Amino acid sequence: MAGTLDIVKNCDIVMEAVRAADHDRYLSALYAPADKRDALLALYAFNAEIGSVRDRIHEPLPGEVRLQWWRDVIAADGDAGTGHPTADALRATIAAYHLPKAAFENMLEARIFDLYDDPMPSRTNLEGYCGETAAALIQLAAMVLDPLAAPGFAEVAGRAGCAQAITGLLLLLPLHRRRGQCFVPADILAAAGTTPEEFVKEEGGAAAERAVAAMIALAREHLNAFEKGAAALPVSLRPAFLPLALTRAYLNRTETVRSPLSVTATLSILHRHWLLLRHAMRGWRPL
Incomplete structure (x- = not known):
């Protein structure tokens, strides 16, 4: 599949992020086919990122700003990198596998509840x-x-x-x-x-x-x-x-x-x- 090899430019960083934050999903990803593993890790790293916003940003409004940043990253067109390994891996995964952006929007909307x-x-x-x-x-x-x-x-x-x-x-x-x-x-x-x-x-x-x-x-x-x-x-x-x-x-x-x-x-x-x-x-x- 076109673009698959570019899903994780910094795959070690993304993999380590999942291993540290969500060890159970990290272990499960190891059972996926090798050519799909980086894409799964990108999804799991994104989930860990948005699930831990309250732990890292203790006030609700800055937390909402962070979730909005992810909305903007996902909605953006083009191939320009963000400088954030997980964000770049996620965008490449969405593009390579034609994943529905609405699902990510709904996920981010749901995570607002975590902040309050x-x-x-x-x-x-x-x-x-x-x-x-x-x-x-x-x-x-x-x-x-x-x-x-x-x-x-x-x-x-x-x-x-x-x-x-x-x-x-x-x-x-x-x-x-x-x-x-x-x-x-x-x-x-x-x-x-x-x-x-x-x-x-x-x-x-x-x-x-x-x-x-x-x-x-x-x-x-x-x-x-x-x-x-x-x-x-x-x-x-x-x-x-x-x-x-x-x-x-x-x-x-x-x-x-x-x-x-x-x-x-x-x-x-x-x-x-x-x-x-x-x-x-x-x-x-x-x-």
């Missing part, structure tokens, strides 16, 4: 956020790997993205609560008997634990639906969905840690490698 401390209003809003971030990233990766097969698995990507993103939010609960954020939807909190304010301030008690259990159940609901559809995934698309190989293990570990509200569940590197290898080889066929 507004509570997540409802489960529907949460699933929309997951769809425009994690699910969109999976679908874009699938388009890189096999543009003909990818559209047939858009619904599977949606379920996968919700399962993965909700699990990721559970893993980040301690961080989010320290900085006053609440991604647990207000309707789930209300059903559990608490509020976003109480949840963030560790005043929820048993109600907060019930809310976490509800989030785990929601992630499992989407994961089960994904795994049902994933049985039909072609081998060509498998690397795009490979990070989901870890999701069930992360959820299991979250349920067993002393307090997911203050302790982040982890998996050993050996366990992660084994799960990724197993699913890379056999997919999601029933055991």
Whole structure:
């Protein structure tokens, strides 16, 4: 494909950025065909960049300015470089694989929520956020790997993205609560008997634990639906969905840690490698 060899002029920089910021997706990209790997890493590096804006820029308005910079980079025509390795790699990837710019615009729009401390209003809003971030990233990766097969698995990507993103939010609960954020939807909190304010301030008690259990159940609901559809995934698309190989293990570990509200569940590197290898080889066929 024309332009593929130029996707990452500074491929080592982009690869190291993903390895440091999103090690699970970095490992999954290693299972992709060699000629598609740099494109996937460009997508994952972009996702890591916009997902960490709040960590690097602590005020909302400068954060929005940074997200707007990415909008301008993606919207720009021509081959002029930006001087930013990830931005240049992303633009080359979009051009080489004819990726829809609207998907990136929606992703950036969704990430504005990260910059503020507004509570997540409802489960529907949460699933929309997951769809425009994690699910969109999976679908874009699938388009890189096999543009003909990818559209047939858009619904599977949606379920996968919700399962993965909700699990990721559970893993980040301690961080989010320290900085006053609440991604647990207000309707789930209300059903559990608490509020976003109480949840963030560790005043929820048993109600907060019930809310976490509800989030785990929601992630499992989407994961089960994904795994049902994933049985039909072609081998060509498998690397795009490979990070989901870890999701069930992360959820299991979250349920067993002393307090997911203050302790982040982890998996050993050996366990992660084994799960990724197993699913890379056999997919999601029933055991």
